[in-house]
Amino acid sequence: MADHDHTEPPSDTALRVKALESLLLEKGLVEADTLDAIIQLYEHNVGPQNGAKVVARAWSDPDYKARLLADATPAIAELGYGGVQGEDMVVVENTSDVHNLLVCTLCSCYPWPVLGLPPVWYKAAPYRARAVSEPRAVLKEFGVEIREGVEVRVWDSTAELRYMVLPERPAGTEGLGEDELAALVTRDSMIGVALVEST
Amino acid sequence: MNGIHDLGGMHGMGPVNPETDEPVFHADWERRVFALMMAIPGSVYNIDEFRHAIERMEAAEYLSTSYYEHWLHCLEVLMIEKGQFERAELEAAWSNAASAANGSA
Numbered sequence: 001m002a003d004h005d006h007t008e009p010p011s012d013t014a015l016r017v018k019a020l021e022s023l024l025l026e027k028g029l030v031e032a033d034t035l036d037a038i039i040q041l042y043e044h045n046v047g048p049q050n051g052a053k054v055v056a057r058a059w060s061d062p063d064y065k066a067r068l069l070a071d072a073t074p075a076i077a078e079l080g081y082g083g084v085q086g087e088d089m090v091v092v093e094n095t096s097d098v099h100n101l102l103v104c105t106l107c108s109c110y111p112w113p114v115l116g117l118p119p120v121w122y123k124a125a126p127y128r129a130r131a132v133s134e135p136r137a138v139l140k141e142f143g144v145e146i147r148e149g150v151e152v153r154v155w156d157s158t159a160e161l162r163y164m165v166l167p168e169r170p171a172g173t174e175g176l177g178e179d180e181l182a183a184l185v186t187r188d189s190m191i192g193v194a195l196v197e198s199t
Numbered sequence: 200m201n202g203i204h205d206l207g208g209m210h211g212m213g214p215v216n217p218e219t220d221e222p223v224f225h226a227d228w229e230r231r232v233f234a235l236m237m238a239i240p241g242s243v244y245n246i247d248e249f250r251h252a253i254e255r256m257e258a259a260e261y262l263s264t265s266y267y268e269h270w271l272h273c274l275e276v277l278m279i280e281k282g283q284f285e286r287a288e289l290e291a292a293w294s295n296a297a298s299a300a301n302g303s304a
Binding site: 006007009010012013014015016017018019020021022023024027029030031034035036038039042043047084103105106107108116117119120121123124125126127128129130132133138141142156159188193 | 204205206207208209210212213214215216217218221223224225226227228230231232233234235237238239240243246250253262265266268271274275278283284286288289290292293294295296297299300
């Protein structure tokens with residue numbers, strides 16, 4: 001289909017975005033203050049530090065862990081996290097027999113309230129293509145070797161349902177409080193591409 | 200809809216290449232696209248319509264552009280389809296932005 005009447009978009013993406021933003025502001029569809037607040041929120045306030053607190057609580061409080069695994073959304077809300085892209089949450093537990101891995105094969109679905117915005121590799125073709133067909137090979141690229149006999153479960157996220165991994169608590173952390181435990185928990189361990197190390 | 204976006208199990212995609220200490224956004228324009236997407240009222244379009252706009256991208260364009268470029272493409276398409284502005288208005292905004300950039304250079 002030839003669009004001879006149409007100008008091609010500028011090759012400079014930043015310019016193209018500036019144009020769209022100015023048009024949307026002019027039409028009153030968005031407001032400048034709102035845009036700045038959204039950026040502030042997702043760049044600084046929402047991130048894997050939230051999920052780490054959920055994990056640390058689950059490791060420290062067996063009743064909380066039971067609630068989290070039974071119905072994650074309200075259990076996560078107990079710590080004050082919820083909302084956009086986390087409306088319906090499922091937490092899957094890593095054990096000595098099962099290792100869980102999250103992916104979104106179709107795009108980028110990810111539990112924003114607990115992990116923040118997804119990293120580029122999570123949204124890119126190689127991870128989305130391979131996590132479901134050769135998860136152990138993918139894990140090996142992340143430096144994680146899963147023993148033979150340990151089942152690997154891969155969870156394909158959707159727009160409606162988001163997963164988070166509850167990693168295994170590492171040995172040698174028995175004396176640690178929740179804040180110290182949370183400091184050990186990484187984003188990657190809650191996606192399932194890393195294990196939590198005790199130091 | 201079956202298409203290039205349905206990547207699960209596809210071969211030939213190469214290694215994952217995670218980035219060390221990755222920032223939330225890699226350029227200021229990514230921040231702006233993200234914020235625009237979040238700020239446009241939900242009454243203008245819904246997530247399925249956004250999804251459909253992504254699925255209508257040409258395969259080569261889908262694979263050769265970045266995640267937030269997909270979003271930018273879809274926002275432009277949807278705003279026009281939903282009658283929020285005309286294609287001609289968007290083109291005028293492109294030339295205004297280009298002139299402003301040249302003027303300040």
